[in-house]
Ligand code: SF4
């Protein structure tokens with residue numbers, strides 16, 4: 001059997017469909033982040049972007065996300081390696097670092113028998129959190 005595309009192609013060589021399929025839908029990149037003004041350090045909160053469907057961990061308006069949420073960041077070949085707030089399990093980060101996908105990744109575990117981590121178990125939508133309370137929601 002030939003090697004799968006993520007082992008033979010760089011991120012830059014992947015087509016749109018291959019690129020999109022790398023996302024396991026964990027939802028971590030859609031959590032609201034706070035930046036320390038002094039150090040520049042980025043902290044994740046347990047509060048998710050208002051467009052994130054917490055149950056499925058998918059964007060509820062993916063096609064129009066940049067119009068509706070100006071702060072939504074488009075992952076790209078050029079920026080992914082530098083986004084150290086992405087979870088260590090994020091496929092874009094792993095592939096950029098020359099690593100393989102974990103065995104539970106949907107492209108590896110096609111029967112979806114292995115459990116995956118996502119924000120659905122703990123995240124709350126920003127619709128229900130006052131901006132002044134965000135700092136109380138910082139997570140590791
Ligand atoms: S952190 Fe990576 S794998 Fe998780 S939802 Fe975002 S892009 Fe997809």
Ligand code: SF4
Pocket residue numbers: 029030031049050051052053058059060061062065066069072073
């Ligand atoms: S607009 Fe969609 S993709 Fe962007 S952060 Fe919000 S939920 Fe995530």
